[in-house]
Amino acid sequence: MIFGTFAAITTFLVFYLMTVFTLSWATSDLGYSKRDFLLMQLFSVLFFALFIPVSALIADSIGRRKMLIYTTIAIGIFGFAFSFFLNSGSHVLVTLFLCVGMALMGFTYGPLGTFLSELFRTNVRYSGTSLAFNMAGIIGAAFAPMIAIWLATQYSLTYIGFYLSSAAIISLFSLMLISKEDQKF
Numbered sequence: 169m170i171f172g173t174f175a176a177i178t179t180f181l182v183f184y185l186m187t188v189f190t191l192s193w194a195t196s197d198l199g200y201s202k203r204d205f206l207l208m209q210l211f212s213v214l215f216f217a218l219f220i221p222v223s224a225l226i227a228d229s230i231g232r233r234k235m236l237i238y239t240t241i242a243i244g245i246f247g248f249a250f251s252f253f254l255n256s257g258s259h260v261l262v263t264l265f266l267c268v269g270m271a272l273m274g275f276t277y278g279p280l281g282t283f284l285s286e287l288f289r290t291n292v293r294y295s296g297t298s299l300a301f302n303m304a305g306i307i308g309a310a311f312a313p314m315i316a317i318w319l320a321t322q323y324s325l326t327y328i329g330f331y332l333s334s335a336a337i338i339s340l341f342s343l344m345l346i347s348k349e350d351q352k353f
Contacts, residue, residue, distance in 0.1 A: 172287045172300035173307065174342035175236065178243055178335045179276045180308030185332060186212070186269040188313040190254065193320060194262070198254070208259070212266035219274025227279035236283060237343050239275040244336030246272060250329030287346065308335065 191209060194200040200208075227235035246268065253265030281301070288296035319327040 169287075169296055169300050169303075171342040171346050172284050172296070173303040175339050175346065176280055176284065176301060176304035177308035178240055178332075178339040179273065179280055180305045181312050181332060181335045182243055182246075182269060182276070183273050184309045184312040185250075185316055185328065186266060186273065189316040189328070190266065192313065192317065193254070193325075197320075198257075200262075204259070208263045208266055211263060212270040214270075215267045216270035216274040216277075219271045220278040223275040223278030227282075232279040232283040232286070233343060233346065235279045236276060237340065239272060240336050240340045240343060243272050243276070244333045244340065247329040247331070247333030247336060250332060251325035254325055 187209065191202075191205055194205045195202050223235060223239070249265075253261050256262060256265075281297070284300050285293055285297045287300070315331065316328045319331055
């Protein structure tokens, strides 16, 4: 359950950074109007919705764990571009940034539920999956916007990218430790 929880934290962190944090920061510090930025986010959510079924199809062919590993690596790399795109001042680049972030969210969210459920025997599957999923949400998301605002205010947007990449490393480490033999507790 612990590795399942940490394997999923990046999923929730990327979502809250791409939604709550970016809206707050863009409208208070970057000069975007709430209306314009919400429209940009609304457009990017289409990529989240689109890539959930796409990721499910890919995960069915390559495996859910591999899909999550590849996506987590991509999210870790994406973290290093966080500041560049969000600070670009270009509506087009910021919208592209939001779309890529939400697409990555879709890629990780699609196979996550099934992956977590595969970690547990049927007699504890619902409890184990629920606990891992919800604990990942709490650890990955509950304080993410506040931590991100603090990092951006005290240091810079670059450190939010480091925060995201660090979470991706933790998730990747957890995913790598979960093997087929370890599943079904």
